Amino acid sequence: MLTVRAPATSANLGSGFDVFGVALGAPADVIRVERAPETSISVTGAGSQYIPEDPKKNTVGAVAEALEAPAHIRIDKGVRPSSGLGSSAASAAGAAVALNELYDRGYTREELVPIAAEGEALVSGEAHADNVAPSLLGGFTIVTDHGVNRVDASIPVVACLPETTVSTRDARGVVPDRAHMNDVVDTVGNAATLSLGMAKNDPELVGNGMNDGIVTPERAALIRGYDRVRDAALEAGATGVTVSGAGPGILSVCHARDQRAVASTMLGAFDSIGIESRAYQTSVGGGATLFTEDR
Numbered sequence: 001m002l003t004v005r006a007p008a009t010s011a012n013l014g015s016g017f018d019v020f021g022v023a024l025g026a027p028a029d030v031i032r033v034e035r036a037p038e039t040s041i042s043v044t045g046a047g048s049q050y051i052p053e054d055p056k057k058n059t060v061g062a063v064a065e066a067l068e069a070p071a072h073i074r075i076d077k078g079v080r081p082s083s084g085l086g087s088s089a090a091s092a093a094g095a096a097v098a099l100n101e102l103y104d105r106g107y108t109r110e111e112l113v114p115i116a117a118e119g120e121a122l123v124s125g126e127a128h129a130d131n132v133a134p135s136l137l138g139g140f141t142i143v144t145d146h147g148v149n150r151v152d153a154s155i156p157v158v159a160c161l162p163e164t165t166v167s168t169r170d171a172r173g174v175v176p177d178r179a180h181m182n183d184v185v186d187t188v189g190n191a192a193t194l195s196l197g198m199a200k201n202d203p204e205l206v207g208n209g210m211n212d213g214i215v216t217p218e219r220a221a222l223i224r225g226y227d228r229v230r231d232a233a234l235e236a237g238a239t240g241v242t243v244s245g246a247g248p249g250i251l252s253v254c255h256a257r258d259q260r261a262v263a264s265t266m267l268g269a270f271d272s273i274g275i276e277s278r279a280y281q282t283s284v285g286g287g288a289t290l291f292t293e294d295r
């Protein structure tokens with residue numbers, strides 16, 4: 001049996017829609033695989049009651065098919081589905097690493113990105129790779145038609161997850177078809193600033209570069225309490241706040257000294273409108289880890 005821990009991720013970071021992503025130190029899915037004549041899946045853990053065990057409907061089934069690697073796959077969910085924290089992607093990335101090893105397929109982590117993205121196509125309608133890339137590779141990732149670039153970073157973040165859900169498929173439906181040139185220019189400038197901030201490990205530059213006036217306002221409107229939570233986090237010292245992935249998770253970037261205050265103020269803001277939430281005080285972290293081998 002092989003076991004892989006695959007981290008949650010936060011995609012977009014505001015200015016990098018479908019391009020930027022970061023691996024989070026926590027939470028994570030744990031995937032265990034054993035060779036089998038046909039693929040079967042069992043799911044336990046956070047939100048497992050909402051996740052299909054049918055290989056044709058689960059992201060790990062799509063990965064097993066793409067790798068021609070049938071297995072019994074056990075998923076222990078640390079990342080709740082429909083969270084905006086790359087839940088479906090964490091499972092797909094973990095399965096890709098585990099099955100690649102189990103069947104000695106020999107793919108590099110970079111080569112596993114499009115394979116794991118097949119799982120995303122199954123659940124969100126498009127093979128966007130901005131969650132699977134950081135879950136596989138760790139750090140800050142930039143996914144374009146030219147492939148994946150990455151840099152290590154250890155920026156402190158707070159990922160605040162309300163009890164509500166937003167499906168990525170639905171949230172892709174509100175992405176505008178067109179944008180004003182002014183907004184495009186602002187967003188390009190912000191994306192460049194954010195990338196530089198990641199390379200320099202600078203939470204001010206990263207936070208300043210998260211603003212986006214094109215996709216984020218449409219997504220934020222789907223999250224009850226978004227403006228209140230964002231304003232509270234900024235007041236508590238966050239350098240930038242945005243929708244995590246497709247939401248409803250909200251991501252704040254901050255200095256380590258402000259992390260505790262940012263987390264408690266975000267929880268308090270959701271609580272003030274009667275929404276329970278939980279906050280992960282973590283930082284940009286490493287990619288999927290293969291930590292047990294017993295074949």
Ligand SMILES: Nc1ncnc2c1ncn2[C@@H]1O[C@H](COP(=O)(O)OP(=O)(O)O)[C@@H](O)[C@H]1O
Pocket residue numbers: 050051052057058059060075080081082083084085086087088089091092123124166167168169245246
């Ligand atoms: N292994 C999996 N882990 C989580 N969700 C999965 C998995 N396989 C299929 N799904 C389905 O994918 C959807 C969640 O994915 P998505 O909306 O992208 O959420 P998230 O933002 O958390 O990734 C749910 O409908 C869920 O049932």
Ligand SMILES: N[C@@H](CCOP(=O)(O)O)C(=O)O
Pocket residue numbers: 009011012017018019083084085086087088128130131168171172244245246247
């Ligand atoms: N770029 C995608 C990212 C979706 O992330 P998720 O964590 O909500 O699955 C999008 O914004 O649609």
